[in-house]
Amino acid sequence: SDVIAPRRIKALDQDVVNKIAAGEIIVAPVHALKELMENAVDAGSTSLEVLVKEGGLKLLQITDNGCGIEKDDLAILCERFTTSKLKTFEDLTSIATYGFRGEALASISHIAHLQVTTKTKGSNCAWRAHYDGGKLSPAKPGQSADPKPTAGRNGTQITVEDLFYNVPTRRRAFRSSSEEYNKIVDMVGRYAIHCSGVAFSCKKHGDSGASIAVQSQASVVDRIRQIHGGSVANELIEYATSDDRWGFKAQGWATNANYHIKKTTLLLFINHRCVESSGVKKAIEQTYSAFLPKSGHPFVYLSLEIDPQRVDVNVHPTKREVNFLNEDEIIQAVCENIRDKLAAVDTSRTFMMQT
Numbered sequence: 001s002d003v004i005a006p007r008r009i010k011a012l013d014q015d016v017v018n019k020i021a022a023g024e025i026i027v028a029p030v031h032a033l034k035e036l037m038e039n040a041v042d043a044g045s046t047s048l049e050v051l052v053k054e055g056g057l058k059l060l061q062i063t064d065n066g067c068g069i070e071k072d073d074l075a076i077l078c079e080r081f082t083t084s085k086l087k088t089f090e091d092l093t094s095i096a097t098y099g100f101r102g103e104a105l106a107s108i109s110h111i112a113h114l115q116v117t118t119k120t121k122g123s124n125c126a127w128r129a130h131y132d133g134g135k136l137s138p139a140k141p142g143q144s145a146d147p148k149p150t151a152g153r154n155g156t157q158i159t160v161e162d163l164f165y166n167v168p169t170r171r172r173a174f175r176s177s178s179e180e181y182n183k184i185v186d187m188v189g190r191y192a193i194h195c196s197g198v199a200f201s202c203k204k205h206g207d208s209g210a211s212i213a214v215q216s217q218a219s220v221v222d223r224i225r226q227i228h229g230g231s232v233a234n235e236l237i238e239y240a241t242s243d244d245r246w247g248f249k250a251q252g253w254a255t256n257a258n259y260h261i262k263k264t265t266l267l268l269f270i271n272h273r274c275v276e277s278s279g280v281k282k283a284i285e286q287t288y289s290a291f292l293p294k295s296g297h298p299f300v301y302l303s304l305e306i307d308p309q310r311v312d313v314n315v316h317p318t319k320r321e322v323n324f325l326n327e328d329e330i331i332q333a334v335c336e337n338i339r340d341k342l343a344a345v346d347t348s349r350t351f352m353m354q355t
């Protein structure tokens with residue numbers, strides 16, 4: 001075999017490093033959208049509008065009515081690790097807001113054209129800025145990169161265009177924009193159910209109607225009805241439990257034994273962030289197996305609030321994974337609570353059929 005001569009080791013371009021890092025956080029348009037929704041909710045918004053073109057690859061726009069961003073912060077808004085939510089490493093263990101790493105906007109600015117229009121209550125106009133590679137950039141070549149005053153309402157509008165335009169391999173990996181749009185509608189639907197008091201809409205550009213339209217005053221059951229239909233909403237039971245020993249509170253809505261579907265729908269929020277957990281899903285399916293036909297599965301919305309000191313949110317840049325202490329005990333307590341409710345409904349149903 002050939003003898004390989006050693007090659008010199010060189011540092012990668014900072015620009016390449018940033019693009020790689022961004023691609024690890026944002027794999028599909030829905031991941032950018034999730035970060036932007038969490039930011040809007042963090043900003044105290046009561047209205048959140050999402051507009052999508054070509055599954056989010058052409059356009060992803062989210063308009064909120066939250067606190068806005070100070071004009072003087074716009075220059076560093078998209079730098080990595082700039083945040084208004086975290087000051088010290090210790091804060092990582094007690095953070096209550098959704099985002100915490102100051103990386104979302106930075107990442108997006110490295111792999112898309114990003115425009116921000118924002119107005120705080122105290123400002124008499126809105127400010128618009130464009131970003132490229134973490135920094136302010138001119139809207140058109142030759143113009144100044146400084147934010148420009150413009151008309152606008154209180155709140156923030158983030159416009160993400162041409163996602164992955166400079167990552168051709170990633171761009172080519174998307175087969176269908178309707179598949180990406182479905183993921184976006186699913187994610188908006190999850191937050192629309194979880195965030196009571198907040199109005200949500202999600203629209204595909206060019207469509208006359210919205211895919212999701214939820215009023216701010218809608219109840220949780222109303223929200224579930226609008227997004228998942230009456231067959232789910234008419235068969236819901238509410239449950240809630242807590243235990244100081246494990247430092248958690250759980251509450252949610254789950255379908256009763258009258259309802260079943262081929263695959264489990266689990267809307268899981270831990271400390272108000274939408275996450276996935278195969279452990280929770282398995283335990284819930286196990287619980288329902290005693291109540292449903294063999295191939296039947298439930299719809300479950302579960303909001304878990306766990307003492308932040310017991311949660312490790314810093315597992316992975318995507319934050320889709322969350323670890324917490326006493327996971328088994330907490331899952332067991334939640335499932336016991338659901339089982340009791342299911343059994344109670346089942347008994348009253350049997351009783352009603354007998355009389």
Ligand code: ADP
Pocket residue numbers: 035039040043064066067068069077082083084085099100101102103104105106156
């Ligand atoms: P993080 O959310 O982790 O702080 P981001 O990159 O997502 O990091 O956002 C950086 C900062 O930009 C936030 O800390 C917040 O101050 C501000 N920001 C982002 N989006 C909004 C928004 N929709 N409304 C108000 N402020 C926002």
Ligand code: MG
Pocket residue numbers: 035038039098099100102104
């Ligand atoms: Mg964020």
